Amino acid sequence: MNNEKIHNKWVILGTVLIMTVMGTLDSSICNVALPVIQEEMQVPMAGIEWVTSIYLIVTISMILICGKMGDIYGKVRVFQAGVVLFTLGSLLCSMSDTLGMLILSRVVQALGQSAALANNQGIITETFPGEQRGRALGMIASSVALGTMLGPTIGGAILSFLPWNFIFIINVPIGILSFLLGVFTLPRRKPASDEKLEISSCIFMAASMFLIFTALILMQTQTAGWTFAMLAAGIIILVIFLIWQTRSRYPLIPMYLFKNKWFTMNVVALTLIFIAIGTNNIILPFYFQDARGFSPGLAGLLMTVISVAMMIVGPISGAWSDKIGCERPTLIGLILFCVAHIIVSRWQIATPLWMIVGTLLLNGIGNGLFQSPNNSLIMGSVERKEYGFAGSLSGLGRYMGMVIGITFSTSVLYHQMSLKAGKKVVSYVEGRPDLFLFGMRAVYIGIALILFVGVLLTLTRYFHKKSKKF
Structure with missing residues (x-):
């Protein structure tokens, strides 16, 4: 340089x-x-x-x-x-x-x-x-x-x-x-x-991703047999593609990178956090506007609390990780992010506004603390010739996590609401916020458990790094 x-x-x-x-x-x-x-x-x-x-x-x-x-x-x-x-x-x-x-x-x-x-x-x-x-x-x-x-x-x-x-x-x-x-x-x-x-690899990769994620998006509103067939076809093509990659002279995906367990852990942790982000984007507006009756303006303002906290904390976390290493900020950030989702699972109709804002701030701070150093860990785990792949894999993890989060959260939400209502429910039921809160609690308990897996991964990475200093 x-x-x-x-x-x-x-x-x-x-x-x-x-x-x-x-x-x-x-x-x-x-x-x-x-x-x-x-x-x-x-x-x-x-x-x-x-x-x-x-x-x-x-x-x-x-x-x-x-x-x-x-x-x-x-x-x-x-x-x-x-x-x-x-x-x-x-x-x-x-x-x-x-x-x-x-x-x-x-x-x-x-x-x-x-x-x-x-x-x-x-x-x-x-x-x-x-x-x-x-x-x-x-x-x-x-x-x-x-x-x-x-x-x-x-x-x-x-x-x-x-x-x-x-x-x-x-x-x-x-x-x-x-x-x-x-x-x-x-x-x-x-x-x-x-x-x-290798053009053939590109075709197989694009086809598998297109089928899998089209099916997942369609499953948010319908569960017809052909959507499951589309999902199965996408998975089969993906498996064939990955096997092919291990034998290809010019693989689209350098499979050997995933032998580095720390690189794989970093990508998995990133995907997990975006599963939660996808859930927040679809569930919280329903809670604010339908269950609580907040105006669209107030609901939008509350949603920006997370983004503002991330925007402020992101560069600070990045600078902090440059000085002390990335392991501690990612661990602290993911723990805070997980705790925020546990708190959301306890929200009720009468939860005070100050507690909502505080939880959203905790959400944004944890997210901001985690993402910058985790991205640095991903990019620092590969050689220069693989920077493009590593960066694109991070982007794929973000989008993939959000789609999975939206599909997971809507499926669990309506399943739990249907159980409590004693009939099939596929949307918010006017005058029955209790049904929504029942489903929302199950969604956020599930998300907290998913994030806890991420906490365990980052904790393992943290102690590994710490043990190498001695």
């Missing part, structure tokens, strides 16, 4: 953060506009939901492939291609006048998001020395929280004065700015890997 790159490292970080914020902002801002788009296009709810679902499915299906492309062809080159695709997809979304065109445009957007998200951590890991890496990766985690937090607010403001198309139009000038900044600021390093991209 030469002096010029060292001098420009914070500019490089800023350039990467623009696209990171834009991608996460678009994920949350689109949800706000769905009712408006549905009404204008005159399409059923089951159809309009695919505007968000297809974005998630394509990102999950393509992110590992894009990470491998970054290792082979250059992370900056693939990242910049992602910025272009995302910007083009945003323009196409804004011009869409039919549901089919909008969904296809979201596919283009998702391809761009996959390419950028898969390589942002790799670019930062290559740019920053080990003693500053945690702080830089912490700022990426904070930018994700910032985009998620600002999405509903900005979306609501735009929809109050302008047509829904403008939620996508705003991405176009930002995307152009991000690309131009990247041309002048992002380093053009020689790829560290001399491997080739």
Whole structure:
């Protein structure tokens, strides 16, 4: 790393953060506009939901492939291609006048998001020395929280004065700015890997992820036999793909990395925490607005408490981990995060607002403490030639965890509500908050147990690190 790159490292970080914020902002801002788009296009709810679902499915299906492309062809080159695709997809979304065109445009957007998200951590890991890496990766985690937090607010403001198309139009000038900044600021390093991209592996990987996560998303609202068949087919293809990877000359997934149990533990812990995040995103709004009767404005404000805490704590945790190591902050963070979910399982109709806010703060602080150093551990566990894969695997863990969390939480919630009601329940029952609270308690006890597994993993890692000092 030469002096010029060292001098420009914070500019490089800023350039990467623009696209990171834009991608996460678009994920949350689109949800706000769905009712408006549905009404204008005159399409059923089951159809309009695919505007968000297809974005998630394509990102999950393509992110590992894009990470491998970054290792082979250059992370900056693939990242910049992602910025272009995302910007083009945003323009196409804004011009869409039919549901089919909008969904296809979201596919283009998702391809761009996959390419950028898969390589942002790799670019930062290559740019920053080990003693500053945690702080830089912490700022990426904070930018994700910032985009998620600002999405509903900005979306609501735009929809109050302008047509829904403008939620996508705003991405176009930002995307152009991000690309131009990247041309002048992002380093053009020689790829560290001399491997080739095996197209057959890419097809098998994308097909398995597409089938598995399409089935999981569909299972949130229906449990027909064909959805289980789709899930089974995806799993079978994935197993065949993984066996193939062990024999491939140019594997898409470097399976040998998973022989490093600490690398595997870090990825598993990341996925577990995002299972909880997916649960919070789907369950808490029901609790605030339906069970408690809070206004949408107050409910939205309460949800931002988590994001604000993460945004503040993320860089602090990263800087702290640069000084003392990553094991202690991740352990403390995951314990706090687990405790927060245990407390939520005890919430009632009369739970005071101050306790709710305090629990949400604890949730955000624990999350912020955990993510930055854990990302640093993941990226620090691999060689430079695998940074793209490691970064894309982190992104896959996030999205995969959220989908699993949403599917798990809705399934458990409605199953428990049905048990208590003595009949099949598939939505909130007006006038019966007791049913919802009964189901919600089971969901959060389950999530706390899942997070406790993560605590055990990080505790094992912590004592292993501590024993090596003696």
